[in-house]
Amino acid sequence: MNLEIIKAELKRAEDQSFVGRTVFTVDKHHSPYEITFFSTRGTEWDYSLSFAGEPGSEEQFLEVDALLEQDDDLYNQLLDAALDTQELPEEE
Template sequence: MKPNILEASMRKDEEGALLGRTVFEVEGHKAAYEITFYSKKGQEWDYSLNYASESGIEAEFLSVDERVEQDDDFFDALLDAAWDTLEE
């Protein structure tokens, strides 16, 4: 399972915390996904996975959620896509 990145962004809020977003597809899945990221210092990340627009198949969503949790390379690919857009 490899993500196909559709769009990504990251910015710093007024307190310096990082807020990111990556929209992506997974081959063979009905719906696109959106993952949002939050970090106070850019070290440890909180995230939320959702459908990007319309709902899809729950089993597909759960498989992507598990992949995000278990596969550091998959997670990092999504985070890096957002991180690469940050303007310093």
């Protein structure tokens, strides 16, 4: 399954937890997806998948969700896109 990352971001909350998101498209799917990541320490991540904008095919959505559960490389590609946007703290 080929995907294209449209945009990604990762922010650190006041409680030092992390919230990130990656918007992406999948070949032959009409609607883009958004995966939201959450971690309290930045090591173990929870995620939530949704449509980015207008809802699309439920069947295609379930296909992508199942693939994320099975394909660590795909999941890590989306997480890494968000992690790559994180601003590093300035050294003093």
